[in-house]
Amino acid sequence: MTRDTPAPPDSDLCLRPATELAALVRTREVSARELLEAHLARIERVDPQVNAIVTLDAEGARAAADAADAALAAGEQVGPLHGLPVAHKDTHATGGMRTTWGSPLHAGTVPERDELVVERLRRAGAVRVGKTNVPEFAAGSHTFNPLFGATHNPYRHGLSAGGSSGGAAAALAAGLVPVAEGSDMGGSLRNPAAFCNVVGLRPTPGRVPTWPAAMGWSTLSVQGPMGRTVADVALVLSAIAGPDPRVPIALADDPAGFAAPLPEDLRGLRVAWAPDLGGLVPVDPAIPAVLREVLPVVESLGGVVTEACPDLREADEVFGTLRGWLFEATFGEAVRRSPDQVKAAIRGNAAIGAALSGADVARAEMAHTRLYEEVVRFFGDHDVLLAPTTQVLPFPVEQEYPTEVAGVPQADYLGWMRSCTLVSATGCPALSLPGGFTPDGLPVGLQLVAAPRADRRLLEIAHAIEQATGFGRRRPVL
Incomplete structure (x- = not known):
């Protein structure tokens, strides 16, 4: 479709906020079947350009949509996402539906x-x-x-959609689904959200319980929601958060509160701006140049902005050690059994984990504790930290990962992600919000970080900025 081609009739329905679509279905102004058919038609037309949806069950979805409409007709109580199409991340197990983890071992x-x-x-x-x-x-x-190839950025074919929840972010941006979920160890909800101009939330560990999990006490990898608006993300969070007795770190707060209306007043908000996370990460100059335009908007909403950052110098050791520990536990056996069918990056991280001693892990955990105490101290003086989500702009899909950032060589495939990995190590909730566009039209993500467990406050702040800037309303031309 070109810029001069009229949009197909389903486009408006497919690009409306999930909060609106949920209300339309609940009041029966739009049926779940009608909403599904609009999205299936868009998937058929658009996804060949994007490659976001790798497994599709149209007939199963039709049966579920019909059942959703029947439940409404019978006057049954329904859930907050009733009738909304969703596609699940292919690392999340789906009963009766292929789940490949993107690996030939699980094709x-x-x-x-x-x-x-x-x-x-x-x-x-x-x-x-x-x-x-x-x-x-x-x-x-x-x-x-190796199973499905690369997902393309809806804003520029041929460029990366980010990852690891890249298919989810691209599907949202392209209007293929109204809600999605993903996971985030080192930025996998935030990086693709930034590249695709959508919203991705890494919640406080335990906010969205992960089960089953091989290492249930680990706080490094979390699951969380994605959406085209902050309110959509809050709606999904209200459905997936909440305690579970099988998950030792699960938080007990009632998840329903996340879906309550989000305010837009930031008067008195203490805002820290950290364009390079305290000098720790190189960043393509085009990114902070775009994001600095958001700061006057924050001030116009009543925020008080100062340049400040918590001391994150120990975060690299924490993240690197605990990631290696987790990769050895999770993938070590597969690497030893079928090394030729596991990519080099996974083999390398599992090898790091296998070489760790008890003393190494103990040092990392002690550093982890100091880091947590540091961010608690920092958020006693600040309400939110603003920083770039990514250090680079979307890059060609043929490139495995950026080998340099702003002229600085990167040691491995994780180097260009440190704007997110340093935050992952803190235990703080973090959200990527559409933060503007480069002059040639590439999305830039603004990362917002709040105190541990302050997920609701983070959503409120992000919503206020989102409503004032409007960057998330700009959709790709496909």
Whole structure:
């Protein structure tokens, strides 16, 4: 479709906020079947350009949509996502539907049951249409794998959509689904959101319980929501958050509060701006140049902006050590059994984990504790930290990862992601918000970080900035 071609009739419905669509279905102004058919038609027309949806079950989705309409007609109580199409990240187990983890080792794997995040979305009324593309075993922040190839950025074909939740972010931006979920160890909800001009939330660890999980006490990898608006993300969070007795770090707060109306007043908000996270990360100069335009908007809403950053110097050791520990536990056996079928980045991280001693892990955990105490201290003086989500702009899909940032060589495939990995190590909730566009039209993400467990406050601040800037309303031309 060119800029001069009229939009097909389903386009408006497919690009409306999930909060509006949920209300339309609930009041029966639009049927769940009608909404599904609009999205299936758009997937058929648009996804060949994007490659975001890698498994599609149209007939299963139609049956679920019809059941959703029947429930409404019978006057049954329904969940907050009732009738909304959703595609699940292909690392999240879906009962009866292929789940490949982007790996040849699992090309034909069909789990017997849903994992918890998928189950909660289904119970909230979402209609499963399929799965979204990922890097192999979700390792890396560029979505490509040997099974399905690369996902393209909806704003510029040929460029990366980010990762590892890249298929989810691209599907949202392209109007293929109204809601999605993903996971984030080192930026996998935030990086693709930034590249695709959508919203991705890495919640406080335990906010969205992960089950089953091999290492249930780990706080490094979390699951969370994605959407085209902050309110959409809050709506999805209200469906997937909440305690579960099988998850030792699960937070007990009532998740319903996340879906309450979000205010737009930032009067007195203490805002820290850290364009390079205290000098720790190189950043393409084009990115802070765009994001600095947001700061006067924050001030016009009543925020008081100062340049400040917590001391994150120990975060690299924390993230690197605990990531290696987790990769050895999760993938070590597969690497030893089938090394030729696991990509080099995973083999390398598992090898780091295998070489760790108890003393190494103990030092990392002690540094982890000091880092947590540092961010608690910092957020006693500030309400939110603003920083770039990514250090680079979307890059060609043929490139495995950026090998340099702003002229600084990167040691490995994780180097260009440190604007997110340093934050992951803190335990703080972090959100990527559309932060503007470069002069040639590439999206730039603004990362917002709040105190541990302050997920609701983070959503409120992000919503206020979103409403004032309007960057998230700019959709790609496909």
